Amino acid sequence: MRQRRPKVPDVPLLMTPGPTQVRENVRIIRAFEMTNPDQDLKFFKFYRKTCLKLAAFLNTEAQVLILSGEGMVALDAACASLTESGDRVLILDNGIFGEGFADMVKVYGAEPVVFKGDRTRGISAENLREFLEKDSDFKFATIVHCDTPSGVLNDLKEICPLLKSYGILTVVDAVSSMVGEPILTDDWNIDICIGASQKGFSAPPGLAFLSISPDAWTVIKGRKTPIPSFYCNLLLWKNYYEDLWFPYTPPISDIYAFKTALDNVLKEDDASKRHRKIAKAVRKAVIRSGLSLYLKSDYCSTVTAINVPEGLDGEEIVQKMKAEHSILIGGNFGYLKGKVIRLGHMGENARLEYVSETLKALQLTLESEGVSLRADMESVFLEEMAKKKR
Amino acid sequence: MRQRRPKVPDVPLLMTPGPTQVRENVRIIRAFEMTNPDQDLKFFKFYRKTCLKLAAFLNTEAQVLILSGEGMVALDAACASLTESGDRVLILDNGIFGEGFADMVKVYGAEPVVFKGDRTRGISAENLREFLEKDSDFKFATIVHCDTPSGVLNDLKEICPLLKSYGILTVVDAVSSMVGEPILTDDWNIDICIGASQKGFSAPPGLAFLSISPDAWTVIKGRKTPIPSFYCNLLLWKNYYEDLWFPYTPPISDIYAFKTALDNVLKEDDASKRHRKIAKAVRKAVIRSGLSLYLKSDYCSTVTAINVPEGLDGEEIVQKMKAEHSILIGGNFGYLKGKVIRLGHMGENARLEYVSETLKALQLTLESEGVSLRADMESVFLEEMAKKKR
The missing domain is CATH 3.40.640.10 (Type I PLP-dependent aspartate aminotransferase-like (Major domain))
Incomplete structure (x- = not known):
């Protein structure tokens, strides 16, 4: 019988804290x-x-x-x-x-x-x-x-x-x-x-x-x-x-x-090292831009939770990231819904290219919503990643 | 990073009553x-x-x-x-x-x-x-x-x-x-x-x-x-x-x-019709060969349970089918273990080519174990399948 190839689904870049991209x-x-x-x-x-x-x-x-x-x-x-x-x-x-x-x-x-x-x-x-x-x-x-x-x-x-x-x-x-x-x-x-x-x-x-x-x-x-x-x-x-x-x-x-x-x-030497380096650079980018982290300490290397700037809604930022940049980041739920957004840099998501693309898109999205950021998150992230010693 | 293609596993033809072959x-x-x-x-x-x-x-x-x-x-x-x-x-x-x-x-x-x-x-x-x-x-x-x-x-x-x-x-x-x-x-x-x-x-x-x-x-x-x-x-x-x-x-x-x-x-007109036709032909082949069905009536069209001839062990027949013909049929468990073997003709298994290949291999396996069969199961099956009216 003739077998039709199924239609390839239109998939955004997954930058959610799981499910993650699959190699x-x-x-x-x-x-x-x-x-x-x-x-x-x-x-x-x-x-x-x-x-x-x-x-x-x-x-x-x-x-x-x-x-x-x-x-x-x-x-x-x-x-x-x-x-x-x-x-x-x-x-x-x-x-x-x-x-x-x-x-x-x-x-x-x-x-x-x-x-x-x-x-x-x-x-x-x-x-x-x-x-x-x-x-x-x-x-x-x-x-x-x-x-x-x-x-x-x-x-x-x-x-x-x-x-x-x-x-x-x-x-x-x-x-x-x-x-x-x-x-x-x-x-x-x-x-x-x-x-x-x-x-x-x-x-x-x-x-x-x-x-x-x-x-x-x-x-x-x-x-x-x-x-x-x-x-x-x-x-x-x-x-x-x-x-x-x-x-x-x-x-x-x-x-x-x-x-x-x-x-x-x-096959990797130590996957947790890659995660730690990425996570630290993401936090640096977030802070230097003038945004703030939800946590005061004890950050897990797999996900970064960012406070949504006053007057904005986190779920709308997530939808805009998806609609305009085809990147799916994490919204939130419970008492954090709308107030905290998340970048999931775990597993295959934790790669320099994906994270920098995401930070660039997030910057554009926030700026289009009238937020003025003090630094370019992608540049700060890449500079941090370029440093040898961590 | 370099991605090696995973090794293709060596897979027998699945003729078990589930899991079945996947299209x-x-x-x-x-x-x-x-x-x-x-x-x-x-x-x-x-x-x-x-x-x-x-x-x-x-x-x-x-x-x-x-x-x-x-x-x-x-x-x-x-x-x-x-x-x-x-x-x-x-x-x-x-x-x-x-x-x-x-x-x-x-x-x-x-x-x-x-x-x-x-x-x-x-x-x-x-x-x-x-x-x-x-x-x-x-x-x-x-x-x-x-x-x-x-x-x-x-x-x-x-x-x-x-x-x-x-x-x-x-x-x-x-x-x-x-x-x-x-x-x-x-x-x-x-x-x-x-x-x-x-x-x-x-x-x-x-x-x-x-x-x-x-x-x-x-x-x-x-x-x-x-x-x-x-x-x-x-x-x-x-x-x-x-x-x-x-x-x-x-x-x-x-x-x-x-x-x-x-x-x-x-997309099929009626998948259960295909199953019914295959199942009837399998039963006919089994009976005409001189083997016997476990059930007296009320046969489901997805699987056929066959009594193992006296003196043989069902689990050994299953292993021999796999080793010599690369076909995996169903053994059994509980009070039927060793006594009843099963052909799973459900889903994608329920295709003329697969079933006839399986019956041929089963015939050879049983004959090699000293069972003399009264008819060629594959031929009887194919004859039945060729009949227009069921």
Whole structure:
């Protein structure tokens, strides 16, 4: 039968904090013919090897699993598999996603206790220590590494070992930070570390993954009540390789593509260095132009949140960038909607050409809205990038 | 930077009952650049249009949703969203997947009551009626349209209206039958009809979808207790289009690919006719050769389950087909493991060339194992296919 080539969609330059641009070699492998992943023994090996490679990247000897679904499915799987009714869970909250974890654990009958941090900087380990001295009876704590709406980066290296010293497991949402920031899962005592395909790895959305420490497995296996979920039940995965049995048909081409994306990252000397350099130069450009950053400190290298100048609406700036420059930057939501816009320089977005094009377009857009800027953001950015020492 | 083309994987001809072969135009669209589906308003329209197109294909005016995850995620979402603790749920069981629903609803605190049918034929509506006359106090019933391990087809046209007449909602797993068999969702009173991308639609695995009738929505919205799941909470989707908000980032390229796969199916006059003709010819070939079918009646057109001749092991036949002919057919599991092998002629697998090649290879494989067959399966199949009238 005649097969018509599908129409190529008209796609803006993605400069959002995920999904990110996908490199050609990752996209191409998704077009290949596939085997049946449930029945082809080779695929079990491939799946396991990819998980082990990801574990090595995350600096952990813990088991890593790749799930079929968006990042949220791994957050849900962690909460469903750990929580039993009545458990007290500590919610570290200095951002919209941090706060959101309270609703996720409540679903499974937990009593969330919120530790609130300043939303314009990282969680203070000192304040957390004081808090824990009074109350530390928690089964686990949830922490967002980079809370995307503001881009605040929490210091896992301080926070997770502190929690561990009180016997509290940690569930870390590292979806938005991974690749752009180093993650030393085992050294930092992270029990469950969660990521997704469409952020720093620059693969298409559709995969979530998580590492599960021996301590976390002990708790999951030692539950008194069964895990109240089917799709999000991590126990079903425990022996997939020994039993040659997946709980459901894995999305084979997505996993092949992810492996290619992971290899792209691994071929670089240190992808987080590239992110750090870009992020610093972006912040310099923003400040020198007279715009201001939303955060006071603790910037994640994957996203920059910029305060919208008085009298303007952030969502309109986003729409204008798209309409006039075909560049999609991040708007915002919750209490930041309209007030803070975001440049997502994570994964493949974090390239000099893309970022400079975006800053140039942002400058033109703001100026057309009557904002007078004190410096040319693109030039400042390029000057900073040209500097050898960082 | 230099981008190496990824290595083309060595792929056998897929003749399994899902995942199926994926047509080139579906694979190609997955290689395109993508937009950000959370922020690009066009994608909300595209998503909705694709859901409406799928609804039309399923002959329903009910809302259809496409979820990120394997088929199981939709089964789980239906069970999690409908069930409240203590609900009695009727499990229609005449196969391995039918039986499996009992475990899925138990997760959410339901009391499953199993109605057992003969596993070698469809559920008897007459027996079910007798059963319901004595006990019909069920919130919903679960039914598998085609129970893949045996390929038995249940008569939804009889069963679902019968259950509806007792006020019982129906959750139908039509993952393996869709495209290969007609489904008249509204006419047959199906409340939740569930499918997946990797079976008859011949798209890659990674998407699940379901239709949700107004009656089902009423029950979901009228729950006394919150839905005990986050990722599988259908309520989060209720107003995605009005609110321009998805509960998570949708897998954009998978949904584009699925839309192309759906268009492939819609361009055919009636894909189920093609499946029926192929399936009848396969059964004829099997019987004339002296082999026997596992089922006594009610064959689904998407898969044929063949009894393994005495003294042979089904799993070995599958491995030999793969090693010597590079064709992957279906083995089996549960009580059918080793005893019943399966030809999956669903979606793109259901083409004359592929099926005849598979029958030829199966004949050679069985003969090499010492089985003497009474007829040449490929010839019988081709003769049947050549007949004008069916």
